[in-house]
Amino acid sequence: MxxxxxxxxxxxxxxxxxxxxxxxxxxxxxxxxxxxxxxxxxxxxxxxxxxxxxxxxxxxxxxxxxxxxxxxxxxxxxxxxxxxxxxxxxxxxxxxxxxxxxxxxxxxxxxxxxxxxxxxxxxxxxxxxxxxxxxxxxxxxxxxxxxxxxxxxxxxxxxxxxxKPSVCELYVPKVLAEKRDPLLGKYLDRQIRRITSAVEGLKSSRAPNKDVRLTQLEPVLEGLIKMRGEVEYANCE
Ligand SMILES: C[S@@+](CC[C@H](N)C(=O)[O-])C[C@H]1O[C@@H](n2cnc3c(N)ncnc32)[C@H](O)[C@@H]1O
The missing domain is CATH 3.40.50.150 (Vaccinia Virus protein VP39)
Incomplete structure (x- = not known):
């Protein structure tokens, strides 16, 4: 077969x-x-x-x-x-x-x-x-x-x-970090790039809801960067 x-x-x-x-x-x-x-x-x-x-x-x-x-x-x-x-x-x-x-x-x-x-x-x-x-x-x-x-x-x-998932966990489930998924570092880098570009785009836009969106996205970006640092640290252990 x-x-x-x-x-x-x-x-x-x-x-x-x-x-x-x-x-x-x-x-x-x-x-x-x-x-x-x-x-x-x-x-x-x-x-x-x-x-x-x-x-x-x-x-x-x-x-x-x-x-x-x-x-x-x-x-x-x-x-x-x-x-x-x-x-x-x-x-x-x-x-x-x-x-x-x-x-x-x-x-x-x-x-x-x-x-x-x-x-x-x-x-x-x-x-x-x-x-x-x-x-x-x-x-x-x-x-x-x-x-x-x-x-x-x-x-x-x-x-x-x-x-309740944190704002970051809406983007990247924390179980991936707990399991030390080998692709997590690469995946986080891409998410961080994507959200950075969305934040930059919003900052230079005149969209009426721009401040609301920025208030939502900036903590996500901060959290993902922190998670990325922890993955780096875990890989060094
Ligand atoms: C991009 S394909 C994904 C195929 C496969 N599940 C995979 O992961 O490779 C999306 C398929 O979902 C079907 N689809 C979209 N909406 C749907 C719905 N409401 N109910 C059932 N099928 C749906 C589309 O017709 C299409 O065949």
Missing amino acids: KDIKLTNRLAAIAAYAVNFERVADIGTDHCYVPVWLLRSGKVKQVYASDINKGPLQRARETAEEYGIKTGLELVLSDGMSHLNPDSVDAIIVAGMGGETIAGILSASDWIGEGRHALILQPMTKTEELIRWLHLNGLRARDAALAEDEGEIYLIILAGPGEP
Whole structure:
């Protein structure tokens, strides 16, 4: 049977999902993760859905190419509107903006019950997703970074949990520092560059809300620079 090789980003998502028997992949597109999970033999059932017909057709073709005959349910659906929450243990929502992922999660009120492991991979606006998790009684219980072709991706394993994240932790979950993720220094450098440029842009702009935004972003920048220093220090120990 043809072997399926995942990119580092998809492999990091699959590494969390492989611990569950029944998994949903919302916005599956190419369906590589569901196929890999079923081929692993550890995951027994995957519900894979997409809102668009083209990606769902791609998913069908991948399943066929890699010889998946049982265990995969492919569904054309917006978010989790057709998903029975009792039929899965873990839910993947990956490769979309943080606000889109939060929108998909918020459309299903049972998500806040915390019965499912959520494997989330925001491409942008991480802070909006982590804020949404907190407002709904959830938090990043674990996280990992993966690098592909020069890009670094954040993968979050979310579940029930109360502690309010600091403004910095909305951008970079602190579990990455606790685990001493090897990509954390590089990831922080990029976040610091990005926020520095946003702060500089705001300072020279005439936007009416500029002072409010600066009051929000400057403490984040300060916190991330501090975190970067601590990572440097930990690496020297
Ligand atoms: C960039 S792809 C990501 C594919 C894959 N999850 C990954 O991480 O590589 C985003 C996919 O999500 C789908 N999508 C966007 N909004 C969605 C929604 N509300 N419900 C289901 N699928 C959605 C898109 O059609 C697209 O196929």
